[in-house]
Amino acid sequence: MIKSSQNNVAVVAMNNAVQLQLYAYQALGEHTAQLAVVKEHQTFIRQVLLKEIEYKGKKHNAWSLISSSGKSGSIPKNFRTLPKKLISDCDAFLASGDLYSENLLEDN
Numbered sequence: 001m002i003k004s005s006q007n008n009v010a011v012v013a014m015n016n017a018v019q020l021q022l023y024a025y026q027a028l029g030e031h032t033a034q035l036a037v038v039k040e041h042q043t044f045i046r047q048v049l050l051k052e053i054e055y056k057g058k059k060h061n062a063w064s065l066i067s068s069s070g071k072s073g074s075i076p077k078n079f080r081t082l083p084k085k086l087i088s089d090c091d092a093f094l095a096s097g098d099l100y101s102e103n104l105l106e107d108n
Contacts (some may be wrong), residue, residue, distance in 0.1 A: 035094060042090035049083045 018041065025033040049063045067080045078085070 038090050038093050040089060042094070044081045045086055045090075050087075 018037065025031070030078070034038055040095050045073055050061050052059050052061055053065070054060075063083050064080070066077065
C-alpha cells in the first residue's frame with residue numbers, strides 16, 4: 001500500500017513534469033505541442049477520472065471514489081472539485097490560442 005506522503009510526492013512530481021513540459025514548449029515556441037499536452041491531460045480527466053463506474057451496485061464517477069478513499073486530513077480542501085476545475089482551465093487554455101497562453105501558464 002502506498003503511504004499518503006508517497007502519494008503527495010507523486011502528485012508533486014507529476015505536476016512538476018507537466019509544468020516543465022509546458023514551459024519547455026513555450027520557450028521553444030512550440031505552441032502546438034503545448035496544446036497537445038493540455039489536450040492529452042484534458043482527455044485523461046474526462047475519460048478516466050470522470051468516467052462513470054459501478055461500485056457496490058451503484059454508479060459513481062471514478063474521482064468521487066478516489067477522493068473518498070483517503071484520509072480526510074491529508075486531502076486538500078478543493079480535491080473533490082479538482083478535475084472539473086482542471087477541465088475548465090484546459091478549456092480556457094485551448095480556446096485562448098497564442099494570445100493568452102503565456103498568462104495562463106504563469107498564473108499557475
